[in-house]
Amino acid sequence: MGIYRRGRNWYVDVRDRKGRRIRQRIGPSKRIAEDVERDLKVNIARKRFLGVFETNAIPFSEYASQWLERKKLNVMQSTWRDYQSILNVYALPHFGKTPLSQVTQGDVEEFLDTLGDLSAKRKNNIMVPVKCLFNDARRRKEIQENPAEHVRRFKEEKPFIDPLSFPEIKLFLAHVDPHYAAYFTTAFLTGMRPNEMLALKWVHVDFEMRCITIREGRVQGIEGPPKTLSSYRDIDLLDPLYEVLSGHRQAFPPQSLYVFTGKKGGPLEVANLRNKIWYPALEQASLRKRTMYQTRHSFASLMLSHGEDPLWVARMLGHTTLDMIFRHYGKFIRNRMRKDGARFLQGFAEAGLGTIPYTAGLAPAMASPLPAGATKDLTIFGDDPAENLGHNLVTSCKFVAKKGSRNPVTP
Secondary structure (H helix, E strand, C coil): CEEEEEEEEEEEEEECCCCCCEEEEEEECHHCCCCCCCHHHHHHHHHHHHHHCCCCCCCCHHHHHHHHHHCCCCCCHHHHHHHHHHHHHHHHHCCCCHHHHHCCHHHHHHHHHHCCCHHHHHHHHHHHHHHHHHHHHHHHHCCCCCCCCCCCCCCCCCCCCCCCCCHHHHHHHHHCCHHHHHHHHHHHHCCCCCHHHHHCHHEEEEECEEEEEEEEEECCCCCCCCCCHHCCEECCHHHHHHHHHHHHHCCCCCCCCCCCEHHHHHEEEHHHHHHHHHHHHHHHHHCCCCCHHHHHHHHHHHHHHHHHHHHHHHHHCCCCCCCHHHHHHHHHHHCCCCCHHHHHHHHHHCCCCCCCCCCCCCCHHHHHCCCCCCCCCCCCCCCCCCCCCCCCCCCCCCCCCCCCCCCCCCC
């Protein structure tokens, strides 16, 4: 440390009060290098002992406010709210009015220590806006280095895959509130994410082409486009689900907007759906408690365990590669057939599952006509009334082979 010569040039190498290295190339003059070193040490001493900082050093809190305002223009509103919440709850109380240029990697690591017992995934999510903020400051020349750049991510645990079996799905649907049976059948037969289902509109359900188009999601009550390009996709409308949604459509007036709504016609909210519908139905069916996201895992694991093409499953889930499929669902993959969905539907039918009940009393007078090829005899589970448990849901999968369309079902 101090001054040293390399080749024809002299360098100054000192550390500031935070232990950060300050190294500058001065030139061929040793005298000037000594003067610069002396001035740097004086400035460092003034900051250390007198609390004197550069007059143009912007506080972390002020820069965070400016950064958030700029972010409004290029991130989704739900993402912006997450950033704002993270900064207000975690980052600002720690960094506060500390000059942005004085924050070191040690300070960032100390900040992470204050997060305590939060999960690794949550800590990584908290660091996303913090790292972005410092990257932005570096691009704008407010700081020379990003103090969070070399802070390692926490190792996240793999998500717990606890899918429902066919008998468990049957049992769950027999106990869930009939108004929400179509919602959960769609979840089990498409693998759609909850935010995608909450925002699903009838205009995106194509009965003629037998597909569901994913173009929106709803997060924290705000609708917007999916976060990733792969989430824009068309999902095959398998025959049992075609029957379910055809009947479900009859319960709504022609001008209705959303496919799934609350009992009073308002938009669904994922927390209420999870706590007031999903968990109570699991308990009533004497099934172990699982997260509602297991509907998506159930779709993927059952499809793969029945030999369906992993590429087709990945496309249905909105993944561009097989990496996620093999990483999370590898143990379910067996020798596969080329007829997408056929083996799954065979198991679906053998389990006594089928189409789902729609709530006939919702709006029968205002119901729109059934799409071509649909049927009204929507029954469930089996022919035995005792087996239906109040749902009227049977296996009536009428496999309609349409010219030019791909039907994944083997007659």
